[in-house]
Amino acid sequence: MHYELKPNERVAITMEPNGVAQVRLIRTDKMNALDPDMFAALLDAGRALYDMPGLRCVVLAGEGRSFCAGLDMGSMAQTGRHRENPLTDRTHGNSNGPQQVAMQWRKLPVPVIAAVHGVCFGGGLQIASGADIRVVDPAARLAVMEMKWGLVPDMAGYALWRGTVRDDTLRELTYTNREFTGEQALEYGFATIVDPNPVARASAIAAEIANRNPHAQRAAKRLFGAYLHASTDEILMAESIEQQALIGSKNQIEAVMSQMEKRAASFVDP
Incomplete structure (x- = not known):
């Protein structure tokens, strides 16, 4: 199945038979930089994926030379990204529009894997950070770029980096905009x-998840x-609630039987 976006195409989605959605940023002439059409297309893609039947995993990558070069500052200056709605407006649950572009990957009900190559700067890094798992080319170039333009990371980076990036390292990279490699990103x-x-590694992981x-x-x-946010008591109860619903369910029994019978499992999708 191929999902086509509106004529302002910036994102393509292809659903594979195993339930893995391959999502691609396709503004290759600008290294997938974020202009208003890209923001809109990414939000459209997130909405489409959220309710997509049979979805089991997402692989998010960029076509061409790079994952995403961050904000297209020229187009943003012309259109005034911040003028339509104040950034303090919560237009997408707990997020504004630009934040949702990165947060939506965490909000999707299925695992998301970002495959990063080329440059991954600023907003592109925050989008990749929204994924559950990030597979990065060792030669990729990454940067927390916003301070270069007199700004702060404002596409959910602080929320997404909490718990994964060491605090003092994040501060140094934010204050200086120093580029780092995929090896350093690890x-x-x-x-x-x-x-x-x-992309191949991310797709292989996605197939295993599916x-x-x-x-x-x-x-x-x-x-x-x-x-990361709940109390110990809340986490323990949440575990119990989820496990109670899974034990003895059709898919849980199928997971056990397929392992015992050494065959591929046949699951029913949610």
């Missing part, structure tokens, strides 16, 4: 895995969404 906490073919109980995968993502 050291700093921006990358999960380093691989010279990030072969697990999809109800359990979604339950695990809900728990991950809460555990």
Whole structure:
């Protein structure tokens, strides 16, 4: 299945038979830089994925030379990105529009894997950070770029980097805009895995995820969404609630039987 966006096309979605959605930023002439049409297309893609039947995992990548070069400052200066709505308006639950472009990957009910190559600057880094897992080319170039333009990271970066990037390292990178490589991204906490073919590696991980109980995968993502902020008592109860719903369910039994019978599992999608 191929999902087509509106004529301002900036993002393509292809659903594979195993339930993996391949999502691509396709503004290749500008290294997938974020202009108003790209923001709109990414939000459209997030809405489409949220309710997509049979979805089990998402691989997010950029076509062409790079993942995303960050804000297209020229187009933003012309259109006035911040003029339509005050940034303090919560237009997407707990987020404004630009924040939602990065946060929506955490809000999706299924695991999301970002495959990063080329440059991944500013808003592009924050979008990649919204994924559950980040596979990064060791030669990729990354940067927390906003201070270069007299701004602060404002696309959910602070919320998404909490718990993964060491605080003093994040401060240094934010204050200086120093570029770092994919290898350094692994050291700093921006990358999960380093691989010279990030899309292939991300797709292989996604295929493995898609072969697990999809109800359990979604339950695990809900728990991950809460555990950094909840109290110990709340986490323990949330675990119990999710597990209670899974034990003895059709998919949980199928997971056990397929392992015992050494065959591919046949799960029912949520």
